[in-house]
Amino acid sequence: MLYSKSFIFTLREDPKVAESVSHKLLLKGSFLYMVSSGIYSYLPLGFRVLENVSNIIRKHMEASGAQELLMSALQPIEIWQKTGRDEVLSEVMFKFKDRKNRTLVLGPTHEEEVTEIVKKNVSSYKQLPRILYQIQTKFRDEVRPRFGIVRSCEFIMKDAYSFDTDEAGLAKNYDTMLSAYQAIFKDCGLNFIMTEADPGAMGGSTSHEFMVPAEIGEDVLCHCEKCDKYFKDMSNCPNCEGKLSEKRMIEVGHIFKLGTKYSAAQEALFLDKDGARKPIIMGCYGIGVSRVLSAIVETNYDDKGIIWPKSISPFDIQLVCLDEKLLSLALALGETLEKNGFKVLLDERNEPAGVKFNDAYLLGNPYIVIIGKNYANSQKIDLEIRKTRQKVSLSEEELINFLNNEYGKQS
């Protein structure tokens, strides 16, 4: 990708609307576009990052045997009336009538709809267990949209649902999902904390939250600085007895053993081996996909900009050409790197070096490769590691070996 042809238009000034580091950097780096308060569009850079997160999620969901589907955003109010959540979630639901006077809801979540789908399709224990998931836009009429895509009125979620004949099956699927979640957040480069949580309005018994310690965030955990451990509702560390301090956390995932709350209310029954009709036993498993982006940026930045983890960055390499005369060499190197399987953003704009470096630091691709004086003089390519700001001069062969090694690829 040539920078001059891209839809990357970074801002020079910090956007005034920004309420947090991630909000600021994602707007400033033209990852996001603010449509209105609490409503965002993903510009091409943001879309690339979103796809990277989605694909990590897909990989682990598929490995867990979950099957992807895509449910409707529009839902008839009637399915919500069955569980009473038309009342419980009434505050945050966008609700309106269509021309036929049907009352429709914009799905803030999909337990009711997925339960209807399974009810229509599954009737016997032979058809269980199953896990379904989707990556989809959800809608909530938030009282106070905040921090860009941390809390917005339209956001992307991965929501998975498990369906079992008994508690043992649910426990197994729950554990499978719990492991998948750990793998997903690890692959996303997130430092996360897992805690047992209160199922609250979702119903059910067990529940676990996945949280990322960050300056912003609306959940609170108690942190022991000495042991670097997190606890719930405690004042002193159970290990070292030191005083705990509160940390606001960003919740990126939440999983629940729902049991039969939804299936009983919606009569999603199956015929068991013993000939009895029983409500299907359910679990649900959510990841705030847009929120994962924010959490990554909130915990991976410096004063110059974003520092994307390798697995998430829009490009692997930002190739900066500092001399028009070296452009054909830079183009050739870009091609070589792409042939080696790297995603390259080649900055060949007619801009001062300072502008190019500022943009490279702001956008946060992991490796900055520089074709400039050093190349003209001694055919050495300068490589800067975005995270450590460490610099080395390498021959083309050394550069490719180095990058292959960093990405765990065969040379």
Next chain:
Amino acid sequence: MLYSKSFIFTLREDPKVAESVSHKLLLKGSFLYMVSSGIYSYLPLGFRVLENVSNIIRKHMEASGAQELLMSALQPIEIWQKTGRDEVLSEVMFKFKDRKNRTLVLGPTHEEEVTEIVKKNVSSYKQLPRILYQIQTKFRDEVRPRFGIVRSCEFIMKDAYSFDTDEAGLAKNYDTMLSAYQAIFKDCGLNFIMTEADPGAMGGSTSHEFMVPAEIGEDVLCHCEKCDKYFKDMSNCPNCEGKLSEKRMIEVGHIFKLGTKYSAAQEALFLDKDGARKPIIMGCYGIGVSRVLSAIVETNYDDKGIIWPKSISPFDIQLVCLDEKLLSLALALGETLEKNGFKVLLDERNEPAGVKFNDAYLLGNPYIVIIGKNYANSQKIDLEIRKTRQKVSLSEEELINFLNNEYGKQS
């Protein structure tokens, strides 16, 4: 994928709500789930097909230099007031107020929003041309939702937008998109007709429609049976002078030279080389992604079910095991086929052969591979081509060579 673990639950009876062949077969084969009139969810099989179509679109859009983004579904009414389309599209727009009394619209299309985005990001001729596109859910409060996902209240579209400094640039981008559309529909296995069309409410000068001749469909063209050619508003064939008959067509794509209709109304201006501020010259390019699915099924079926084109089918091979004793052999063959890069659905259910064949025909995967008596007796695998119903008996090696050849792969 094992059939017994899949979320494939075909119906034995034709669904009563079905209004067309595609509607019937997509419901019957558990590709789609009807949430309510005009509202559908894509079940895992349908999602696979949807992804195949989307990926074909992405391939050709990226090759054309278009960059993917994802715009919001929620849009403030104010951007629609700028172009007056809050009035023009008022009938089909879902419109409601949020808790802050903002009037929001569920995007029925995205010309206004993308124009705002480009207005905020582009200010100079140096930043043009650009093409942006997205694959996204759109919403229309349809008077008469029909034929399943042919005309529904929630549907998936690919919408692309080009931005140029002059008419010559627009003409070039328009031609690029036109060629990409031809390639996309060809790759989707569609027999399509391209005609010049009236830009209508979209505004602008030139416009082309891409239509698929089908029993259902809401557009009409005049067809000469003898020459097999289509014309607009004619009674006799201009070639052979024979009488033309009307054909209802499914519109799958529509492209427009918009000119400055939106950029002028929304003041999306750029500073040209000559120092003058001018409105950006736009084009827009839509594909009804969900509708493409319907059009494919409407034109690729027989009395047994769907006949998916190879590029679109959820699986390449439906591997039918007719004898429990041969299951381990079927599993091994399935693995070999998957290692060779084929997507395999292995039907190992404890069901009669008739049920398995009916489902294989209904689901419409291109190749049915049978492990049964013939295998037990002579180690021959039976292969049936779904489209032609042609049958051959092959050794494992011959089977793989045959399939590699069919898919244009190296053995």
